[in-house]
Amino acid sequence: MKNDVKAFWTLMLIIATLWIGGCEAPSFIKAAQFEETDRIVLTFAGPVDPAWAEDRDHFTVNEKPDPDILLDIASVRLSPDQSRLTLTLADPINQNQPHQVVVKEIVSEGRNMGTQAVTVSKPYFGYLISILIGALLIQNFVFSKYLGLCVFFGTSQKKSTAVGMGITFTFVIVFASLMSWFLYQFVLKPYRLDYLQIIVFIGLVSLTVQAVDTVLRKINPALFKAFGVYLVLVIANCIVIAVPLILADNEYNMIESLMLALGAGLGFLLALFLMSSVRERLDFANVPTSYRGLPIAFIVAGLFALSFMGFSGMSIF
Amino acid sequence: MAATTKTNMQLVVNGLLNENPIFRLALSMCPAVGISTTVANGLLLGVAVLFVQVFSSCTIALIKDHIHQRIRIPTYTLTIATWVTVIDLVLAAYLPVAYKAMGIFVRLIVAFAIITMRLEVFACRNTVTASFWDGIGMGFGFMFGMVTLGAVREVLGMGTLLGYDVLGFRPMLFFVLPAAGFFLVGFMMAMFNYVETLYNRRAKRGS
Numbered sequence: 001m002k003n004d005v006k007a008f009w010t011l012m013l014i015i016a017t018l019w020i021g022g023c024e025a026p027s028f029i030k031a032a033q034f035e036e037t038d039r040i041v042l043t044f045a046g047p048v049d050p051a052w053a054e055d056r057d058h059f060t061v062n063e064k065p066d067p068d069i070l071l072d073i074a075s076v077r078l079s080p081d082q083s084r085l086t087l088t089l090a091d092p093i094n095q096n097q098p099h100q101v102v103v104k105e106i107v108s109e110g111r112n113m114g115t116q117a118v119t120v121s122k123p124y125f126g127y128l129i130s131i132l133i134g135a136l137l138i139q140n141f142v143f144s145k146y147l148g149l150c151v152f153f154g155t156s157q158k159k160s161t162a163v164g165m166g167i168t169f170t171f172v173i174v175f176a177s178l179m180s181w182f183l184y185q186f187v188l189k190p191y192r193l194d195y196l197q198i199i200v201f202i203g204l205v206s207l208t209v210q211a212v213d214t215v216l217r218k219i220n221p222a223l224f225k226a227f228g229v230y231l232v233l234v235i236a237n238c239i240v241i242a243v244p245l246i247l248a249d250n251e252y253n254m255i256e257s258l259m260l261a262l263g264a265g266l267g268f269l270l271a272l273f274l275m276s277s278v279r280e281r282l283d284f285a286n287v288p289t290s291y292r293g294l295p296i297a298f299i300v301a302g303l304f305a306l307s308f309m310g311f312s313g314m315s316i317f
Numbered sequence: 318m319a320a321t322t323k324t325n326m327q328l329v330v331n332g333l334l335n336e337n338p339i340f341r342l343a344l345s346m347c348p349a350v351g352i353s354t355t356v357a358n359g360l361l362l363g364v365a366v367l368f369v370q371v372f373s374s375c376t377i378a379l380i381k382d383h384i385h386q387r388i389r390i391p392t393y394t395l396t397i398a399t400w401v402t403v404i405d406l407v408l409a410a411y412l413p414v415a416y417k418a419m420g421i422f423v424r425l426i427v428a429f430a431i432i433t434m435r436l437e438v439f440a441c442r443n444t445v446t447a448s449f450w451d452g453i454g455m456g457f458g459f460m461f462g463m464v465t466l467g468a469v470r471e472v473l474g475m476g477t478l479l480g481y482d483v484l485g486f487r488p489m490l491f492f493v494l495p496a497a498g499f500f501l502v503g504f505m506m507a508m509f510n511y512v513e514t515l516y517n518r519r520a521k522r523g524s
Contacts, residue, residue, distance in 0.1 A: 146351035238428035295507040302499030
């Protein structure tokens with residue numbers, strides 16, 4: 001019992017450390033938010049030079065995933081106290097996408113504050129939920145991104161197996177993603193080792209699985225008995241390596257990473273559960289001989305994928 | 318399993334047909350469903366897998382005597398990851414457009430079950446030459462599967478083949494949708510099964 005408590009506090013400590021580490025460096029741009037349908041409002045820490053603000057070339061706006069496509073800025077307006085700046089764009093903004101605003105050579109009270117970039121996104125909580133729901137339903141890793149299929153078809157024959165695999169997988173992916181996020185942000189990126197990401201992430205995932213295996217065996221043997229067999233299979237699942245790669249590509253921060261990993265895990269659990277429910281019934285169906293086993297499972301998965309397409313384009317917040 | 322007695326040609330054919338990674342072993346399904354929308358995509362990923370499979374097989378066959386039994390799986394994984402990094406960087410540098418179209422799948426070759434499985438059941442027990450040919454067979458088998466799927470989907474979905482217009486119209490746009498990948502793989506597997514039962518029946522009648 002005492003060990004459990006100690007393990008819990010150690011975990012909390014690690015999470016707290018990560019949390020503080022995840023905070024961003026102070027910047028001259030205090031806040032950036034969307035306003036109405038076509039405006040971005042930037043708030044500066046101090047007054048900026050009106051002459052500098054008049055030049056439209058000092059600002060570029062783009063959707064975060066497409067840094068090459070710059071959006072047209074129709075007008076730039078500075079508030080009377082010179083610390084709020086409104087950028088009006090030529091077209092309405094797709095506010096579901098985070099946008100990046102680069103402000104070049106900010107001039108404030110005669111001093112050059114350098115070039116700064118800021119990300120504008122919708123209210124943060126809503127954004128987090130939309131990442132979670134996005135990974136869970138709209139971009140479900142199994143039915144919309146077609147990852148992790150080997151394990152998906154391998155363990156979806158019985159409901160109990162499916163649920164066991166899903167839960168184990170969710171735990172492992174959350175741990176592995178957070179660890180690889182940490183390693184990427186604080187080791188690989190600062191030392192420009194990001195070309196090593198594949199090797200490091202796959203090694204890290206194997207280590208996490210091994211660690212969970214060892215810890216679970218000691219702390220909770222009953223749980224280990226129930227879920228231990230699925231642990232080995234987790235490594236063979238490509239979602240578990242895809243999520244760290246996606247996190248690294250998109251430069252998510254820690255909480256966003258947690259949400260994506262959770263969404264991916266729960267989405268896999270959902271997919272497994274749905275699939276196993278159908279396959280248990282398929283056992284009693286009269287399937288043509290050539291289609292028995294995997295072929296019919298693929299066709300069922302295709303139907304699921306079709307129905308999951310109904311979620312596409314949906315936005316919740 | 319002892320060292321293989323098959324000739325090099327038999328090893329290649331084995332990978333192409335008898336143990337085709339996609340339709341027979343049902344391994345590495347993710348890319349087969351995910352990016353087999355055009356022949357070009359299938360071909361490119363096929364080349365990447367061929368490269369990784371051949372080089373990892375050879376590497377493991379070379380150093381198999383020095384790998385301790387208990388750490389063999391991590392060794393395989395790291396070997397594959399190294400070769401995947403190589404092909405990933407090469408493709409990103411020389412074919413940036415096609416590389417972008419395949420998205421994350423090139424880097425995910427590291428998690429493809431087929432490669433690890435060939436190292437485990439073949440390369441760690443056989444000579445470098447045999448492993449090389451086995452890798453060639455498996456790689457081409459994978460490429461063959463991807464290209465077949467890609468061809469069917471491209472012709473039926475877009476009416477084109479390798480980007481050239483062959484039909485002049487789009488018969489079933491449905492096949493471009495990713496969901497169709499599941500259906501098509503299902504149909505193809507069923508077809509392979511059917512052909513196999515026919516073949517076995519004929520063989521029985523013949524004997």
